[in-house]
Amino acid sequence: MLNFNFYNPTRIFFGTNRFDVIDRQIPAGARVLITLGGGSARRNGLIDKAKAVLGSRAVFEFEGIEPNPRFETLMRAAELVRSEKIDFILAIGGGSVIDGTKFIALAALYEGDALEFLRGNPKLKPSKAVPFGSVLTLPATGSEMNSGGVVSQGDGKFAFRSEYTFPVFSILDPTVTYTLPAIQVANGVVDAFVHTTEQYLTYPVDARIQDRMAEGILHTLIEIGKTTIEEPENYDARANLVWSATMALNGIIGAGVPQDWATHMIGHELTARFGIDHGQTLAIVLPSLMNVRRNQKKAKLLQYAERIWNISSGPEEERIDRAIEKTRAFFESLGIKTRLSEYGVTPGQIPAIVDQLKDHGMTALSETRDLSPEISREILEGAM
Numbered sequence: 001m002l003n004f005n006f007y008n009p010t011r012i013f014f015g016t017n018r019f020d021v022i023d024r025q026i027p028a029g030a031r032v033l034i035t036l037g038g039g040s041a042r043r044n045g046l047i048d049k050a051k052a053v054l055g056s057r058a059v060f061e062f063e064g065i066e067p068n069p070r071f072e073t074l075m076r077a078a079e080l081v082r083s084e085k086i087d088f089i090l091a092i093g094g095g096s097v098i099d100g101t102k103f104i105a106l107a108a109l110y111e112g113d114a115l116e117f118l119r120g121n122p123k124l125k126p127s128k129a130v131p132f133g134s135v136l137t138l139p140a141t142g143s144e145m146n147s148g149g150v151v152s153q154g155d156g157k158f159a160f161r162s163e164y165t166f167p168v169f170s171i172l173d174p175t176v177t178y179t180l181p182a183i184q185v186a187n188g189v190v191d192a193f194v195h196t197t198e199q200y201l202t203y204p205v206d207a208r209i210q211d212r213m214a215e216g217i218l219h220t221l222i223e224i225g226k227t228t229i230e231e232p233e234n235y236d237a238r239a240n241l242v243w244s245a246t247m248a249l250n251g252i253i254g255a256g257v258p259q260d261w262a263t264h265m266i267g268h269e270l271t272a273r274f275g276i277d278h279g280q281t282l283a284i285v286l287p288s289l290m291n292v293r294r295n296q297k298k299a300k301l302l303q304y305a306e307r308i309w310n311i312s313s314g315p316e317e318e319r320i321d322r323a324i325e326k327t328r329a330f331f332e333s334l335g336i337k338t339r340l341s342e343y344g345v346t347p348g349q350i351p352a353i354v355d356q357l358k359d360h361g362m363t364a365l366s367e368t369r370d371l372s373p374e375i376s377r378e379i380l381e382g383a384m
């Protein structure tokens with residue numbers, strides 16, 4: 001097992017009817033900004049519910065954080081935080097609203113150039129953020145219990161992380177996710193699945209707990225994925241999806257193991273260029289990446305084939321082929337297309353995607369940092 005530090009201060013309140021905790025978690029005299037997306041949280045009555053619990057606190061709202069939240073939108077919210085002297089933010093939404101809120105919380109108190117920080121200048125580290133909590137409405141990203149976020153700016157998506165942007169608390173009520181369109185639930189299953197594989201399908205370091213927890217999450221997602229899409233109000237299935245998604249990216253399964261975020265980094269370019277949903281980009285890239293990187297990942301791919309898909313006989317290369325086919329078939333069983341061509345992308349557009357990766361510094365990806373733009377090109381071609 002590799003050395004690791006682990007820190008996660010987010011309090012989780014899981015289950016139905018948990019809005020009352022907002023009153024205990026947010027200081028009595030706080031000036032509160034509620035952040036939300038395009039309106040689903042308002043239509044579903046969550047804003048009114050939160051306001052009722054916030055009682056006499058001064059409450060402001062910022063509506064309109066878009067999917068794949070944009071820097072300019074978030075900077076407007078940061079300005080509101082400054083001008084209204086907000087001292088607590090409550091994010092009600094999916095990964096985009098929670099990520100966006102993390103950036104707002106940092107940018108509002110940041111004295112340097114927030115854009116330069118976002119675009120990855122490692123010397124620029126914020127040293128504080130406005131505290132915030134979240135009500136999660138879309139199980140997928142794990143943003144409700146981690147300190148990372150992704151913000152879109154110009155032609156790119158940029159990831160950031162700060163020890164000051166863990167939510168103080170997150171409410172995980174599976175019933176508030178019942179209104180999600182089927183495609184968003186499917187995206188969420190895939191996102192949680194791929195977060196897990198990115199911390200699992202690397203090379204062995206004898207991290208048995210992390211491996212077995214990762215395998216537990218993958219099995220759970222395979223067991224409940226289709227059911228939770230077809231039966232949105234099946235509480236048990238949805239509760240298992242919510243907790244799987246949180247556990248997939250709260251740091252626990254990633255502690256002490258190599259990590260390979262190449263599927264995400266290539267996927268981000270597909271969202272930035274073609275507007276393909278985050279989860280869908282992952283379903284496109286992962287099967288092809290597993291194929292192209294089968295030598296680097298051989299031992300873990302064989303473990304994955306055996307422990308996840310019960311494939312333990314036959315020549316090794318064939319076992320890996322079958323495990324990749326099973327993975328693709330699982331994503332497709334959720335209604336997610338796994339080929340770039342099915343999203344209208346043509347082979348002629350691949351060089352431009354590779355150039356974008358280069359422009360954004362994504363030239364040495366993977367657990368071994370040797371996944372070059374040339375290999376990204378191969379992966380994209382294999383995903384057509």
Ligand code: NZQ
Nearest residue numbers: 037038039040067068094095096137141143148150179180
């Ligand atoms: O904007 P509203 O009206 O709320 O509608 C949203 C949005 O259109 C809708 N929605 C959310 N909850 C709903 C609902 N509709 C009905 N009922 C509900 N209960 O769903 C749509 C998509 O929402 P979004 O937040 O964009 O989806 P998701 O949670 O998948 O977040 C995607 C973003 O998270 C980033 C992605 O890059 C992307 O920008 N990620 C963040 C990560 C992190 N912080 O650790 C890791 C991930 O890998 C990912 O990169």
Ligand code: ZN
Nearest residue numbers: 141191195264
């Ligand atoms: Zn993701």
